[in-house]
Amino acid sequence: MPDLSVNFAGIKAPNPFWLASAPPTNSGYQIMKAFDAGWGGAVWKTLGVPVVNVSSRYASVNYKGNRMIGLNNIELITDRPLKDNLREMEEVKKYFPDHAVIASLMVESKAQWHQIVKDVENAGADGIELNFGCPHGMCERGMGSAVGQEPSVLKTIVEWVMEVAKVPVIVKLTPNISDITYPAQAAKEGGADAISLINTIQSLVGVDIDNFVPYPIVDGKSTNGGYCGPAVKPIALNMTKNCAQIPNYDLPISGIGGIETWRDAVEFMLLGASTVQICTAVMHYGFGIIRDLVPGLESYMIDKGFNTIDEMVGKALPNTKTWENLNLKYKVTASIDESKCIGCQLCYTACEDGAHQAIGLKGDEENRIPFIIDENCVGCNLCSLVCPVEECITMVQTDDGKSHNTWKERTEANEIPNDFNDERAGGNGHWIPEPKDALKKKR
Amino acid sequence: MGEYKKPKTAEEFEQNFSQIKPLMDASMAYYESSRCLFCYDAPCVTACPTGIDIPLFIRQINNKNTKGAAKTIYDSNYFGNACGKVCPTEVLCEGACVYNHRDAKPIEIGRLQSYATQDAMQKEITLYQPAPANGKKVAIIGAGPAGIACACELSLLGYEVHIFEAKSQPSGLTLYGVAPYKITNEEILQEVEYLQNQFGFKICFNERVDSEKLVELEKNYQAIFLGIGLGKTRFPFPMEKEMPNVIGATEIIEQLKVNHLTTNLGDQVIVIGGGNTAMDAASEAARLGAKHVTLAYRRSKEEMGAYEFEYDLAKAVGVQGVFNAQPLEIIGTDQAEAVRFVRTELVDGNVRPIEGSEFTIACDAVIFATGQSKQVDFLNKIKDLELDDKGKIKVKEASFQTTNPMYFAGGDAVNGGAEVVNAAADGKQAALGIHDFLIA
């Protein structure tokens, strides 16, 4: 059996699946329930200054048959009294000494930071996470993402915390910034032990088009919220990779954002995360999803021969390059498996209207299977993405696999095209119908 | 066998004849519409006799533009709601859905269609505004789906339309023939009322057009549409005398549709025939509480004209099929007590009785579902109107104009008996033919 236990910047846990700081970690009751079910750690719902929450707090993006592929919230940090949280934290640690309990914190002044760090350490917290992410409400008061977006301010606050902290300190980054590596660097410079990312993305998920007000609605008005759930995973993955690829960056990363399955977790790990945090999926399906997460990860590790989490962390990083390092000689072409095709012709419209006019129809009512016009196929993948049948359209390699040439190599060899007549320019000789061929209606 | 008790109250009738395609609720419609792939040149559309833009209306349902969906449907088919429930979708749109090719359940197009149209009907949404009156008048004979569809389209174009209907209620065999577990009478009438409210055509009930009336119509109207459907049941052999428990399928079904609770068939019922009407009659007999329903067909099971799913429906309520059995005579003096059959075999494509293989089945009622006659006598009264050798009215393909230029025709009277959807398609198309004829 692979060993799922982790030691994240000194914080130990039986497995890498942690609850993100959010409603599922509002109380000791919930965290005990989660640990009881098999979760490895929990980042307590952010503790800090007194707040007042509004009523009507979430809104979601539903897509076709699926609900909540994206969730948006305008909730603030915890509104429960600090002393209740501390008492409960102490109790959780009594029952679960080997699980990771991390206190998420957000206050304003240096004195407040010093005090609250001591408070949570006294309550038994195994670590501290600094919430520099909240993109609504708290930032209007100069906290949350207001800090996270200013690397120098972030660094100063990290320094304040490091002056007193005895347990490891994680800095949680906001994605609402043009380059995530700046705050990641600042966290390191401030002396933090680890980073976690991403917090929610500033968003409006929709508008009530009858009453002209975005969701969620608070007495006829709304405000921007923070976006999370499966829809944000691609953004979170990219930012995770960006941080992991900072040269000489050695802080461990806790990956967050849209994780719902063991497969999602593996993806984050392969791009550099050594633990993962989950919020929306638990808000949607409850703590029970751990029953899929742990065995799923275990079975993947067995299949791949990984014995520890550390062995798999960052495995996809060497294959994640800048564009200029991709092989321009590699060529794939779409291929339709006629035995699987159901004749929906979605690939035809997609390529015809949205790509390169490289798919043809036979015009035969009995045989609706489209065909690929090989000379026109640029190998963009679109048809294989829209095809509703698994493995029906595959992309087949058509180059000999022997030549290798990148934009970077070309630049270095002074081999890049200078104008469009240059035969080294792309797109040359590609057949495109005449504009007027498109007209079907009389005019 | 005999799983149904004879219904004594309206509730019991509803239970025995519960809807096989019940109305979807909003979430079900949302989830089902999410599955549609929005196929290019979608095969479901090609398979629909009225050519409804199915992927479009399903997408509209999914986008919560239910009104737009209803409009898309009615633009092609004025019996949009009824068709969603009564069409043999298994062999039409749903049978053509691409999902069938990957052994997945096809989209429930019929139910989605009724979902959208029901919504529009219940909210009494006005989808159409007829053009200003053009001063021309058209008479329609028969308020079946063909006649009503024709009336809608003509009214939309500005014609004054009067329908003459022999019966006391509209929609022809949809009301008087289609099985009650497919659609309720209320729902059928609701749709006609919904259409009439928007298009304003007039229906004169209890008005059977005869030769005298024809003269009057020819004088007062610029064109006449024949949507008269078919006639009474055609028996396979002459009945020596009438027996009260030997009945034609269309006649007994009409009785059952009008009087849900007073139709009594007894415990043992024999239905003779192999078409869809036979399957309906057998199912209905079982649901009315008959203990043994025998479906007797003179050819083999495989040769039945009925759709497979219709036979499955009958089997599911306990109907027992007896194949290669040809009826010879009805046994009984004042009442049928049994039917004598002879076994048959197929020789060179012809059904031949096997000598010495006679057998009898006892019964309390015999239903003949052996086809409907054509209304040849009435049609022969129209000057220059030509019929084919089977008694079907001859029409031009695109315009539905008959050999008498002022007469147009569509529906069962032309196709010899098909589905509601075909009649609705014909009626609309014929209206365009009439428009061309009168405006050009």
Ligand SMILES: Cc1cc2nc3c(=O)[nH]c(=O)nc-3n(C[C@H](O)[C@H](O)[C@H](O)COP(=O)(O)OP(=O)(O)OC[C@H]3O[C@@H](n4cnc5c(N)ncnc54)[C@H](O)[C@@H]3O)c2cc1C
């Ligand atoms: C038992 C049975 C079950 C069926 N089930 C289905 C089903 O499940 N699904 C489906 O799609 N189709 C079904 N059909 C077929 C469908 O009902 C018909 O195809 C359709 O109704 C034909 O429409 P129509 O307008 O041509 O004729 P009809 O519906 O027959 O309408 C003709 C109308 O004309 C009137 N009329 C006739 N002569 C005159 C006259 N001289 N003067 C005034 N009025 C006159 C009649 O009273 C009638 O109202 C079924 C048919 C039967 C018999």
Ligand SMILES: Cc1cc2nc3c(=O)[nH]c(=O)nc-3n(C[C@H](O)[C@H](O)[C@H](O)COP(=O)(O)O)c2cc1C
């Ligand atoms: C309702 C709600 C409240 C949240 N509150 C906090 C918070 O107090 N502190 C914090 O660091 N993150 C908070 N988050 C952000 C989550 O921890 C997490 O970063 C984000 O939801 C992305 O991950 P996910 O989509 O996998 O859940 C909150 C998220 C939600 C949905």
Ligand code: SF4
């Ligand atoms: S890969 Fe792209 S270009 Fe090639 S057939 Fe598919 S959609 Fe068209």
Ligand code: SF4
């Ligand atoms: S998208 Fe796939 S199933 Fe549909 S026509 Fe193209 S190849 Fe066939």
Ligand code: SF4
């Ligand atoms: S064939 Fe099926 S999936 Fe395709 S458009 Fe029609 S209903 Fe939708």
